[in-house]
Amino acid sequence: MLLEIKNLHAKIEGKEILKGINLTVNAGEVHAIMGPNGSGKSTLANVLAGHENYEVTEGEIIYKGKNLLELSPEDRAREGIFLAFQYPVELPGVSNTNFLKTAVNEIRKYRGEEEMDAVDFLQMIKEKMKIVELDQALLKRSVNEGFSGGEKKRNEIFQMAVLEPKLAILDETDSGLDIDALRIVANGVEKLRSPENSTILVTHYQRLLNYIVPDFVHVLSDGKIVKSGGKQLALELEEKGYDWIKTDAVA
Amino acid sequence: MNDIANFKNTLTSSFTDFEKSLNGQSKQPLHSIRKEALANFEQAEFPNLKNEEWRYTNISPLLKHSFNPLPAVLPLMYDDIQQFLLGDTFNHVMVFVNGRFDENLSKINNLPDGLIVKSIATDVEEDDPNVLEHFGKYALSEGQIFTSLSAAYTFDGAFVHVQEGKIIEDPIHLLFIADARKDKALIQPRNLFIADKNSQASVLEHFVSLSEDIYFTNTITEIVVGENTYFDHVKLQEESKRAFHISRTVIDQELSSNFTSHAISLGGDICRNDINSKFNDKGGECTINGLFLLDDSQLCDTHTLIDHAQPHCNSHEHYKGILDDKSRGVFNGKVIVRPDAQKTNAFQENNNIILSNEALINTKPQLEIFADDVKCSHGATIGQLDKEAMFYLKTRGIGEDIARAMLLHAFASDVIKTIKLLPVRDYVEAILTKKFNQ
Numbered sequence: 001m002l003l004e005i006k007n008l009h010a011k012i013e014g015k016e017i018l019k020g021i022n023l024t025v026n027a028g029e030v031h032a033i034m035g036p037n038g039s040g041k042s043t044l045a046n047v048l049a050g051h052e053n054y055e056v057t058e059g060e061i062i063y064k065g066k067n068l069l070e071l072s073p074e075d076r077a078r079e080g081i082f083l084a085f086q087y088p089v090e091l092p093g094v095s096n097t098n099f100l101k102t103a104v105n106e107i108r109k110y111r112g113e114e115e116m117d118a119v120d121f122l123q124m125i126k127e128k129m130k131i132v133e134l135d136q137a138l139l140k141r142s143v144n145e146g147f148s149g150g151e152k153k154r155n156e157i158f159q160m161a162v163l164e165p166k167l168a169i170l171d172e173t174d175s176g177l178d179i180d181a182l183r184i185v186a187n188g189v190e191k192l193r194s195p196e197n198s199t200i201l202v203t204h205y206q207r208l209l210n211y212i213v214p215d216f217v218h219v220l221s222d223g224k225i226v227k228s229g230g231k232q233l234a235l236e237l238e239e240k241g242y243d244w245i246k247t248d249a250v251a
Numbered sequence: 252m253n254d255i256a257n258f259k260n261t262l263t264s265s266f267t268d269f270e271k272s273l274n275g276q277s278k279q280p281l282h283s284i285r286k287e288a289l290a291n292f293e294q295a296e297f298p299n300l301k302n303e304e305w306r307y308t309n310i311s312p313l314l315k316h317s318f319n320p321l322p323a324v325l326p327l328m329y330d331d332i333q334q335f336l337l338g339d340t341f342n343h344v345m346v347f348v349n350g351r352f353d354e355n356l357s358k359i360n361n362l363p364d365g366l367i368v369k370s371i372a373t374d375v376e377e378d379d380p381n382v383l384e385h386f387g388k389y390a391l392s393e394g395q396i397f398t399s400l401s402a403a404y405t406f407d408g409a410f411v412h413v414q415e416g417k418i419i420e421d422p423i424h425l426l427f428i429a430d431a432r433k434d435k436a437l438i439q440p441r442n443l444f445i446a447d448k449n450s451q452a453s454v455l456e457h458f459v460s461l462s463e464d465i466y467f468t469n470t471i472t473e474i475v476v477g478e479n480t481y482f483d484h485v486k487l488q489e490e491s492k493r494a495f496h497i498s499r500t501v502i503d504q505e506l507s508s509n510f511t512s513h514a515i516s517l518g519g520d521i522c523r524n525d526i527n528s529k530f531n532d533k534g535g536e537c538t539i540n541g542l543f544l545l546d547d548s549q550l551c552d553t554h555t556l557i558d559h560a561q562p563h564c565n566s567h568e569h570y571k572g573i574l575d576d577k578s579r580g581v582f583n584g585k586v587i588v589r590p591d592a593q594k595t596n597a598f599q600e601n602n603n604i605i606l607s608n609e610a611l612i613n614t615k616p617q618l619e620i621f622a623d624d625v626k627c628s629h630g631a632t633i634g635q636l637d638k639e640a641m642f643y644l645k646t647r648g649i650g651e652d653i654a655r656a657m658l659l660h661a662f663a664s665d666v667i668k669t670i671k672l673l674p675v676r677d678y679v680e681a682i683l684t685k686k687f688n689q
Contacts, residue, residue, distance in 0.1 A: 049646050052638075077648035089643040093661025102657065103647035110648070142661075159647065 002027045002064065002198050003167060009058035010047050017043040019223035020059070025167070028195040032209055032234060033202045035220035036242040041202045042086055044220070045171040048200075049083035050076050063167070077103075078110035080166030084156035084173045091143035096155075099143050100125060100162055107163065128161040132188045150181035157188040168192075169200045174208035186211030206238035219245050254314040255297055262400065262437070263293060265320050269404055272321065280383060281375050281405065288392045288402030295396035307581045307613045308523060308552040313495045318467045320404050322349045322436030327461075332356060332428060335459045340674040341424040343368060345409050348428050350438040352407050365417030366452070371408040371441055381412060386443055389473040389501040397497050401439045401471045408441035408470075411454060415447040415477075422453040422483075422672050429459070429490060431466035442472040446480045448505075453483035455675055460491040460518070467495040474500065476508040478532070483511045485675050489682070490518035492547065499525040504564075507534035513670050514541035514553070515679055517686075522551040528566075529558040530592075537566045542666045544686060545578035545610075552581035559592040562622075566596070571666050572603040573659060574610035585617040588625050595625040602632045604662055656687035 003025040010018040017040045025031055035041050047054045048061070050073035061068040068076065091099065105115045116124070129136060132154040144152050153173050160168055170189070174182055189199065189212050201214060209217075209231065217233040218225045219242075227233065227245055237245070266289055273282070297314060298305035327348055336344065345368060346356035352370035359368045374382055392399040409425045427440055446452055458468060468490060476482045490496050496519040502510055516522050528537050543551040557566045572580045582601045603612045616629035636658055644654035663683055670676040 049642075051642055072651075073642060073645035074648055074650050074654075077646050083646050085643065085646075089637075089639050091640055091643070091658070091661060093664040094657055099644075099647070099657075102653060103644075103649055106650060106653065107648040163647065 004062040007059035010043060010054050010056045012054050017223055021225060025198050027198055030199045030214045032214040032217045033200060033220055034217060034237060039220045040223045041220055042171055045083060045169050045202050048169055049073060078107050082160050082163055082165030082168045084160060084170040086171040088144050088152040088156055090145045092145045094143050096139045096141060096143050103163060125162055128158060131161050131191050132158045133184050134158050149176050153177060153185055157185050161192055167198050171202045172204060174203055174205060183211060206234045209234045221245060258314045261317050262320055269321060279375060284387055285403050285405055288399045291392045292396060292399035292403050295394055295399055297396055308550060313521060316435055316465060318437035319434045320437040323433040324349050324351050325430055327356060335426055337674045337678045342421045343423045344426060346426045347440055349430055349436050350407055350440045363419060365414040366419050367412040368423060369410050371410045372406055374410040381445055385445060385475055389503050390471045390499055397469050398471060398499060401441055401469050404439050405441045411444040413446040413450040413452045416449045419452040422455055424455045425457060427458045428461060429466050429468060430461045431464035432462050436466040438466060438468045440470045444474045446477050446482045448478045449480060451481040453672055455672060456486045458488045458490050460494060463491045463493055465493045470498045472500045474502045476502060476504045476510045478506040478508060481509045483671055485670060485672060486514045488516045488518055492518060492520060494519050496522040502528040504528060504530050504535045504537060506532035509536040511538045516543040516551050520549060524553045527556040530561045530564040533561050533563045535564040539568045540666050540669055541570045542663055543572045543580055545580060546575040548577045550579045554583045556585045559588040559595045559597060562591060562593045564595055568599040569666060570601045571663060572612055574612055575606040577609045580612040582614040583617060588620040588622050590621045592622045593624040595622060597627040599629040605633060605635055659687045
């Protein structure tokens with residue numbers, strides 16, 4: 001078992017958003033978390049990554065046998081957690097290359113590995129760029145600055161490819177993408193799929209799941225997982241909408 | 252009140268000693284300028300917080316000290332200054348110790364044709380007509396107490412003259428070394444740069460100190476940028492954290508001239524920079540950029556004035572500040588667009604990052620526009636380090652300290668990257684890296 005979330009409650013600015021989440025993710029599994037706006041999907045993603053604005057009030061998260069909530073965001077990343085942001089942050093003045101190199105070497109240092117030399121590093125990132133069909137010119141530019149929406153999302157998946165996480169959390173990576181960009185992003189995620197790595201896809205739309213087939217689908221509503229199932233559940237949601245789940249849950 | 256009187260008296264009474272030290276030079280025409288300036292100094296008052304131009308900068312700590320206007324100059328060796336030579340990359344270097352030109356440490360014997368670099372003192376001795384034509388004509392003494400003080404004690408400084416049509420590729424490094432190990436030195440280099448028509452040159456003014464002692468640098472630079480001439484100026488101030496630094500740079504821009512200024516302020520307890528540029532004719536271009544990086548209880552005050560006196564001129568100004576601890580920053584950017592100065596473009600921006608609860612910045616754009624067909628804009632921002640950016644970096648495995656250094660570096664890079672002298676840019680980058688990683 002890679003990740004176990006037990007009775008997780010979390011709030012932001014005094015407002016409780018997560019009201020008792022239970023979720024288990026094993027190595028190699030892809031879980032889709034779906035739900036209407038405001039159901040707590042992004043909160044769950046941010047809590048897993050360690051955003052300081054979210055306060056966990058109850059419950060626990062066990063990751064690789066450790067208490068995840070005790071780890072700083074950077075240590076979570078070094079332990080193999082990766083969050084692809086819904087709204088990737090622009091970092092004017094920080095070049096993509098410098099950013100990635102620092103990240104890779106910080107993680108290697110944590111794991112007691114030697115820093116990567118410049119030649120190997122460049123070789124490696126050029127390979128990874130192909131996965132998401134990113135133009136190499138982007139490497140010299142500032143992180144996400146002046147990127148189109150699609151470029152930003154592809155850049156997230158590119159970073160994921162470079163950092164090779166154990167657990168990737170994709171927060172609405174599909175939102176706002178045209179079909180070509182969606183295909184590229186999905187293709188990237190598929191290529192990185194392996195029996196050791198797990199993925200949590202947070203999404204509002206079923207569309208992404210045409211390209212990335214999940215092992216499990218969970219429906220989040222009002223801070224709780226109200227329904228879990230296989231990939232069929234996603235199709236059902238697409239057809240019937242979220243209202244059906246809400247009433248179903250109450251009943 | 253006593254402080255002010257004492258401060259003035261010390262400096263006025265030392266003037267006789269200074270005159271004696273000049274020997275024959277006191278008969279030169281320059282000496283009447285000195286005497287006039289001394290009279291101005293005696294009459295003028297020190298600015299206080301009621302003075303609009305000094306509203307946020309209290310200079311009373313400066314006035315508590317008794318500075319020696321004729322400080323001791325101990326002989327220095329190359330090893331003492333090597334660390335300030337930017338990897339020894341420059342071919343033209345003038346070294347001044349406590350304001351006095353040191354020929355042995357300097358490197359000005361291999362000058363290209365059309366470039367004259369010498370100490371002002373030598374130039375005055377040689378009766379160079381350029382001195383009398385330009386000296387003190389831009390940085391006027393009247394009513395300006397610090398300029399008067401500097402002019403009264405004018406002795407040395409850099410004289411740079413680029414003759415018509417000459418392109419000087421190698422920058423000129425002016426290294427001003429403060430050595431206050433022996434006494435509280437008053438150091439007053441007085442510089443004059445003249446770039447004639449169709450010429451090009453770059454000058455680095457570099458202020459350093461040998462110890463973390465108290466002293467007072469009061470420096471004036473006048474720059475004449477001739478017709479169709481390109482002049483690049485960098486001022487790098489890394490004085491002692493206990494020093495006082497007051498500087499005034501006045502630029503006169505002729506027809507279609509292009510002037511660039513970068514001021515990097517890192518040192519000093521109280522630092523005040525005045526930069527005034529005037530377009531005397533059409534078609535001029537002027538870029539005034541700067542960065543101040545402050546901590547402890549440092550105060551750095553930058554006042555710029557760009558005078559669009561003529562039409563069809565462009566000015567761009569970008570200042571950035573990073574303030575930590577109890578430091579204070581002041582930025583006042585004044586732009587005057589006179590009635591005839593149609594088709595003016597004037598852009599100004601000042602961005603600041605505050606790293607502590609106690610740091611403070613006062614920023615004020617001051618646009619006075621009297622023409623109607625102009626484009627002018629200004630913007631000022633004050634903020635903290637972007638928390639979302641910090642979180643983003645951390646989620647990629649980058650630790651707090653490195654993430655912080657990366658973001659600060661990125662913030663400063665807008666200004667640093669526009670420095671055209673690569674060795675200077677690298678040197679500043681290295682200083683910033685060291686500071687941010689502390």
